[in-house]
Amino acid sequence: MESKHVLVSKVITSLFLCVGIVWGSYYLGKGVENKGRAEGSIAVKGSGSQDFTADLIALEGYFSVENDDLQLGFAESSRQKDELEAFLVDLGISASEITFQAATYSELQRSLYNDTGKLIGYEPYYKLTQDFEIRSNDVSSVEKASRKISDVLDKGILINMYSPRYYYTKLADLKHEMIKKATEDARQRAEIIAAESGGSLGELRDARMGVFQITGQYSDEDYSWGGSFNTADKEKTATITINLTYESN
Structure with a gap:
């Protein structure tokens, strides 16, 4: 025991x-x-968007000249260049806003036929092409010129134009403002989630910026994973997203 x-x-x-x-x-x-x-954490996505109007326009085109003699072809191309520039200046575009590239040429062959329609040979000729670009902050004047520029066809100038492109020169400032909006939107969402779940918002753990998108205001184009950058429309909408992760108390 x-x-x-x-x-x-x-x-x-x-x-x-x-x-x-x-x-x-x-x-x-x-x-x-x-x-x-x-x-515990709360992850939210905020967004910011802003409508704006482009303040820079770029309009590109080219004209061509054909001649059997290369030297005469260059001379005619130079004459048409001066005539086209004068035409654009008359429409209100500054000469300093017009850039002409050097003329390029290609040697081609023209088919020759006899009176019966039989191919009897070829003869060489030259085609000269000169590109030009108008880049201006006077968007309305360039738009006006783009609608009237086909009138130079009556002067014997074989001109071809591309669609205008529209840009915004204060894009950096716009991005900063939109980041602020998107961040504030994300924080407000996080505060609502925390309050509705009976908790409170803690410290910020992580912040990531999503892609920056520019689309036409009245277009039906889709967002792109890599970001869209619309240049076809003068009236645009910019959108950005911000992803925030907070601690949850």
């Missing part, structure tokens, strides 16, 4: 063991609770 002393020692040891288990369980539970709180 064990002595009283041994029994008392065992009882005391058991009590300490029980107390240790209780305290250990308590602190373990608190640790899990705190860990769960630290890992």
